Amino acid sequence: MQRILSTCPHCSAGCGLYLLVDRSEVIGVMPSAGHPISRGTLCMRGWTSFQHLRRPERLEFPQIRLNGTVTRVPWEEALACLVDGLERVRLEHTGEAIGLWASGRLTNEELLLLRRIAAEGLHTNAVRFDPCLHGLDRIPAALLQGPNAARLEDIQAADLLVSLGHGLEEHHPQAASRLLKAMDQGTKAIVISPRRDLLAKPATLHLQGACPEEVVASLASGGEGSPESLRRLWGDAQSRLLIYPLKSLPLSRERRLLAALERLAAEDGTKVLLLFPRANSRGAFRQRLESPRLGGPELKALLVVEEDPATWSPACRQMLQGLEVLAVQDLFPTETAELAHLVLPAASFAEKGGTFTNTEGREQHLRPAVLPPGEARPGWVILTELARRLGVREVGSTLEDVRSGMASEPVAPAPAEPVPDLAAMATAGHSSLQHVPDRLGWMWRRDTVLRYTDDWQREHQDRWIEMHPEDAKQLVLRPGWLVRVTGEGGEFQARVRVSDRVARGILISPYELLEGPVQLERAA
Amino acid sequence: MARRVQVIQQEAVPPWVAALMTEGTLIGPRHGPNGDPQLAPLQAVEELNLAYTHDLLPPTRYLLPPTEVLFRFQGGESLSLSPEYDERRRVFFGIRSCDVKGIRYQEQFFRRDFPDIYFLTRLENATLVSLACMAPPLPTCFCPCCDGGPLLKPGEGHDLQLTPLQGRYLVEADSEAGDALVAKAPELFREATAADLAEREELLSQIDQRFSTTGYLSRGISKVTNDAVPEEVWEELAERCIHCGGCAYLCPFCTCFTVSDRSRDGQQGERFRRWDHCILAGFTREASGHNPRDRKCEQFKRRFFHKLSYQYLQREGRPGCVGCGRCLTTCMTAVDMAAVLMRFRELGRKPKWGPPWAVKPRTSPLSLLREFVLP
Numbered sequence: 001m002q003r004i005l006s007t008c009p010h011c012s013a014g015c016g017l018y019l020l021v022d023r024s025e026v027i028g029v030m031p032s033a034g035h036p037i038s039r040g041t042l043c044m045r046g047w048t049s050f051q052h053l054r055r056p057e058r059l060e061f062p063q064i065r066l067n068g069t070v071t072r073v074p075w076e077e078a079l080a081c082l083v084d085g086l087e088r089v090r091l092e093h094t095g096e097a098i099g100l101w102a103s104g105r106l107t108n109e110e111l112l113l114l115r116r117i118a119a120e121g122l123h124t125n126a127v128r129f130d131p132c133l134h135g136l137d138r139i140p141a142a143l144l145q146g147p148n149a150a151r152l153e154d155i156q157a158a159d160l161l162v163s164l165g166h167g168l169e170e171h172h173p174q175a176a177s178r179l180l181k182a183m184d185q186g187t188k189a190i191v192i193s194p195r196r197d198l199l200a201k202p203a204t205l206h207l208q209g210a211c212p213e214e215v216v217a218s219l220a221s222g223g224e225g226s227p228e229s230l231r232r233l234w235g236d237a238q239s240r241l242l243i244y245p246l247k248s249l250p251l252s253r254e255r256r257l258l259a260a261l262e263r264l265a266a267e268d269g270t271k272v273l274l275l276f277p278r279a280n281s282r283g284a285f286r287q288r289l290e291s292p293r294l295g296g297p298e299l300k301a302l303l304v305v306e307e308d309p310a311t312w313s314p315a316c317r318q319m320l321q322g323l324e325v326l327a328v329q330d331l332f333p334t335e336t337a338e339l340a341h342l343v344l345p346a347a348s349f350a351e352k353g354g355t356f357t358n359t360e361g362r363e364q365h366l367r368p369a370v371l372p373p374g375e376a377r378p379g380w381v382i383l384t385e386l387a388r389r390l391g392v393r394e395v396g397s398t399l400e401d402v403r404s405g406m407a408s409e410p411v412a413p414a415p416a417e418p419v420p421d422l423a424a425m426a427t428a429g430h431s432s433l434q435h436v437p438d439r440l441g442w443m444w445r446r447d448t449v450l451r452y453t454d455d456w457q458r459e460h461q462d463r464w465i466e467m468h469p470e471d472a473k474q475l476v477l478r479p480g481w482l483v484r485v486t487g488e489g490g491e492f493q494a495r496v497r498v499s500d501r502v503a504r505g506i507l508i509s510p511y512e513l514l515e516g517p518v519q520l521e522r523a524a
Numbered sequence: 525m526a527r528r529v530q531v532i533q534q535e536a537v538p539p540w541v542a543a544l545m546t547e548g549t550l551i552g553p554r555h556g557p558n559g560d561p562q563l564a565p566l567q568a569v570e571e572l573n574l575a576y577t578h579d580l581l582p583p584t585r586y587l588l589p590p591t592e593v594l595f596r597f598q599g600g601e602s603l604s605l606s607p608e609y610d611e612r613r614r615v616f617f618g619i620r621s622c623d624v625k626g627i628r629y630q631e632q633f634f635r636r637d638f639p640d641i642y643f644l645t646r647l648e649n650a651t652l653v654s655l656a657c658m659a660p661p662l663p664t665c666f667c668p669c670c671d672g673g674p675l676l677k678p679g680e681g682h683d684l685q686l687t688p689l690q691g692r693y694l695v696e697a698d699s700e701a702g703d704a705l706v707a708k709a710p711e712l713f714r715e716a717t718a719a720d721l722a723e724r725e726e727l728l729s730q731i732d733q734r735f736s737t738t739g740y741l742s743r744g745i746s747k748v749t750n751d752a753v754p755e756e757v758w759e760e761l762a763e764r765c766i767h768c769g770g771c772a773y774l775c776p777f778c779t780c781f782t783v784s785d786r787s788r789d790g791q792q793g794e795r796f797r798r799w800d801h802c803i804l805a806g807f808t809r810e811a812s813g814h815n816p817r818d819r820k821c822e823q824f825k826r827r828f829f830h831k832l833s834y835q836y837l838q839r840e841g842r843p844g845c846v847g848c849g850r851c852l853t854t855c856m857t858a859v860d861m862a863a864v865l866m867r868f869r870e871l872g873r874k875p876k877w878g879p880p881w882a883v884k885p886r887t888s889p890l891s892l893l894r895e896f897v898l899p
Binding site: 001002003005016018020022025027028029030031032033034035039040041042043044046047050051054055056169170173174176177180181184198201454455458459461 | 556557558559560562564565580581585586589590591592763764766767768769770773774784786787788793798799800804805806809853854855856857858
């Protein structure tokens, strides 16, 4: 059993882990005790991160779908076909007819290649890197770099910790673990979350009903309007640290929060730790970013890399179905791949090299431990070949070549147009029940790799909605009953889970981004 | 039967190890990336580093790997099965006493009722050379209070034990396989003298001061056995657990696995088993969907009940913990064995219900532990 040091492919903490390799197969993983992030620990996603590698559903060969029949083709033909398709669309249509949609799990090298393909090969701006960051066009620079941008290790040193999101222990366990251990040592903490989570219980102050952006805004303006207890804690602290998991609020509220955080971080002794959602979301953000126009009627061709937009919304699915060319590069037959004209099999994180930028900006390596199944190839190999065929110059043929282009690469400007906030908070309603979606939970439940991770699936079989026991009593609902949740812009079904961790009148679930008032009825 | 006690000089160890490397895969301590000590197959003698602390992955994971193929199957007209046994020869060199105890405990488990041929085949092809700890390798170690070490007595399952003395190692064989390893390079050894043995005695007399020997475990056993841990305390502890599974995956005692098949076409494929852990809801969920332990608290309680209750202690002859301290390192929320035992210590001696004397265990687990306490 050999150990190959690599990086966890799931969240943005970027734990150092060893791939345990025996007879050319990854049989397990274990954390690195000396790694500054993992420090001998992993969360469930980390411990199970090898389980998707040998799933029988893995894509092994390039496939072309013509008139409903799927044919296995050699790589040469698949790439030629893709290049032909893209070139044809580019010649026949004007504007941003070709789009790229790439995951926040891709390595920096792969993202760079995609950027070069977009800019130099396809001459398009319709690019979306890490759709999990959708709409996040600007993050104040002071929150990412400089003396007020915190690292995970700073949690220990602070004497007041403020956590601004819910389910931190599930979505960002390394940050949660440090927070919890700091509280055990007696550090004061304020937790703002709609549910009394693991961190809320030992916290000095738990603000259950408060909106994080309003609390932070009030603190930034001298504490006006915030509760006395909060102001006192804040005033007494010498070094304060605020932790915010990005994308856990609707876009407009998140923008307000980031602006308020920027003002706060200008003060002395206040640090902010922003937690990006996925393994390389920060790398994707640096490579910038997305075009607001992607997905409009002028889009005719789309290359999707390790993402599954078909599951994001019915509108998205419809858009994909109307495309002239849809190519998917992925590990698994996703719903998007089922719609695609061309499917390219890619290697997983344990089968390729490359780097991830973690949420602190730390660049960490992936190392290939085993060969990909069948004819699958590492993403960067596929993209290097594609780039060359699309006329991108000096692509090189090794990871080093690709990387050498990285330093000199200018960062593209952020798009000038504001991105519409699709999931803005619903305003009017007559129901007393408010649905607060667990947005990061929603994101992880749509994750392709986790969908093919056995133990993760086994633990997340049920679809649930959590409510206060009194609310359940009032609505005559019992735990385990199936209910239909209807709100503005959608509906879904889930089983009732009763817990006094949520406040009265609040419903929490990770299955739909419905925000605001909802109606509940028992489903047949 | 008294076996010979011999001595090898520190500088003679590498040539000896080189001779042992011809025996099969030599799994020994080396330094990996990030300064992580690893018990890994050595490619060269120079990699060997006996001054290591502790490998986070217990050597039991070589014998019960995280994932292993049990057999391959081929369907069609007639079903054919071809089992896969791992018969590679392995010499584990310099593993800690607690890990030897873990291996022997697992052996006992896998021999009972249905002998597990996969585990036992690997074990039969393994030779265990242990390295006694003269001081705790890590601050997380607490082996003396659970009879896990710091060194082994004859008959405790090692083939050979190395005890570090000044500039040399005392080498005690405890099996023929152990003798055979010494016989690989007999010229490197000499008989132990009275001075060598006296030095060992001197070191042993200091061990109690070097290791903390607080009796956390006996108190824990008593509390768990007598149901003297209030439900609220279990709830409080379980609530912190985030179900990562690390404590079970890295525990040298944990033997749980799940069995699954993988096949592309349903005709040809393989059946494999993979490590699993009792704190997951899916671990006990039944086919009907009913789960006898669907609450986090019950799952958590079950783990500690298995490790600490007198019921299991009686069956296994020892508590289910060797004090290796791996769960202390890998637990993200500090609800590891030591933290749980410390929490139990805070509990009053008052029983949950019944008269105060009900708290007294029927048979004192402490007395049982004393039997194990080192000479």
